[in-house]
Amino acid sequence: MRNELHPISHWHSFDELRAAQEKLLDAALRHATRAPFYAERAGESGLWSLDDVPLTTKDDLRSTYPFGMLAVPKAELATYHETSGTGGAPVPTPTYYTAGDWAEMVDRFLRNPIPMTSDDTLLVRISYALVMAAHLGHQSGLAAGATVVAADARTLTSPYPTLVRIMRDAEVSLTWSTPFECLVWAATARLGGHRPERDFPALRAFYTAGEPLGPARRARISELWGGVPVLDVYGSTEIGSVSGTCPAGTLHFWADRLLPEIHDPETGEYTREGTGRLVVTTLYQEGMPLLRYDLEDIVELYYRDCPCGWKLPTLRVHGRILHDYVVADRQVSAAEVEETVFRLPADYGVLFWRGQAAGDRLRVQIEVEPAHATAAAADLHALLTRAFDVPTDVETVDPGTIVPLDVLKGTRRTAKPRRFFGPGEDWDDAVIQA
Structure with missing residues (x-):
């Protein structure tokens, strides 16, 4: 399953985009039925229209673990991931990608009004564990020729003062993290006597993901860092980035690579745009294609003009339904x-x-x-x-x-795991698993 990758400028109207979606959808439906899960759903006919496809959920991915969602031989796979949203479930939520999938996802990620180049140094501050976000930023940086700083997250080997030092001394120009990290870096820099708005002149942009980012918090982060733009990237481990920020500061859904729908769980209806739960059908994914996959997020999605000129739908993310409470x-x-x-x-x-x-x-x-x-x-x-x-x-x-001061100061001692110590060493203090 190989489809030509087009730049954003290729689309001149929403009608043109819709025609491309329909063409890609036919091939995506046929390819998906190579996976045991979708083959069983399709039955003897083997082909459907999207209207006949029921919702695919995270529970479906878990119930078919480990290989029920694969549409290619295992020999063609490049990477395996599990989502951070598994939430302690006894069976994981698996995700597989081919080399072709990675090429398309990197191309999608690099769609930015402030692009990466070989002159950039990219700090990646997202977990390199089983989720794919850090790897996506890393691979995208390498593809663009940038210098990549693999800082990881939730690790004792890269405390916040170390990150701030690297950002300043190594002249980090781009970062890939959650929005929250940008706030912590600012607090750490101030604690160390630096002024974020002045002392990091190489910074060109923050790429952020992993949390809903509204206009007020985006503006506050940018202000803290002297006007550095904050470019939101929304996505998931199972699909990669599904949207990006345009030059006008609006989030746009990559509808030429992924087909979005708005789902109403109460009525079972699917609409092309509106407010509700975001459901996505992959149009390019080879290893593990997904049809009407429920991302479990509430969004607003509309096919309407934006000052940037991109003929891609606008998106506003309200967040996971799991993070809502009744008061x-x-x-x-x-x-x-x-x-x-x-x-x-x-x-x-x-x-x-x-x-x-x-x-x-x-x-x-x-x-x-x-x-x-x-x-x-x-x-x-x-x-x-x-x-x-x-x-x-x-x-x-x-x-x-x-946010405790010892976190910002990085005062917790770290060391490689050790089993043998010299005279006078306190082994209770010296062994901290990194």
């Missing part, structure tokens, strides 16, 4: 609360927060300097009340409470 009969999402927090004036210096759906009340805690605590609490209470109309408690805590 006083009102559904509240983490993404909505976070966006509200970052509407606070920047002068308050609020970077870190946490919240709790406590029955009939919404409880939100923010880190803020004592001099701004009273004003910040009052302003946030008013913002949250307007946004959600539920009983709300806002608490302020000193900086270093939600």
Whole structure:
């Protein structure tokens, strides 16, 4: 299954895009039935229209583990991954990619208004474990000729002061991380006596993923770093990046590579655009094609013109349905609360927060300097009340409470695993698994 890869500029109208989707869809449906799971669903006919295809869920991937979703011989596979969203399930959610899949995913990832070049140094600060996001950024950097710094995440071998030092000394120009990391780096830099808005002149852009990123938090991150653009990339381990940020700052779905639909679980209806659960059909994927795959995210998707001129649908991600809670009969999402927090004036210096759906009340805690605590609490209470109309408690805590100072300072000692020690060494202190 080999299809020609076109640049964004290839599409001149939504009608042209729709025709290309239909053409690619026919081949994608035929290819998918090579997988045992879809072959069984297709039955004797072997071919369907998309209207006849039922939803594919993460549970379907788990129930067919390990090879039921494969549409190619195992000899053609290049990598294996498992999603971070497995959530402790006894059976994992597997994902396979071929070399052809990787070539297409890298081409998709490199669609950016601020592209990577051989002059760039890319810091990858996402876990290199079984999920594929770090590997996608890494491979994309190599394909573009950039120098890649494989910093990983959630590891003791690259504490935050080390990352900030590398960003400054190695003249890191691009980063690939969650949006939260960008805030932590800023806090760490300030703690070390640096000014993020001035002391990192090589920075050209932050590529971010893994969390919904609203306009307010995007603007705050950019402001902290002296106006460096923040380019959101939304996707999943099972599919790769499904969208990217255009020059006008709008998120666009890669609808020439993936066919999106909006699904209403209550009615079972699928629509081409609107608000609801995002369902994706892969149009290029070889190793593990997916038909009407439920990403379990609530989104807004519309085929409408954007100032950038891209003829690709616009996308707004509200977040995982698993991260929504009911407060006083009102559904509240983490993404909505976070966006509200970052509407606070920047002068308050609020970077870190946490919240709790406590029955009939919404409880939100923010880190803020004592001099701004009273004003910040009052302003946030008013913002949250307007946004959600539920009983709300806002608490302020000193900086270093939600994100501990020893994390920002990197004071926890790290060492390679050891089994034999010299005189005077404390083996309880010396052995910290990296």
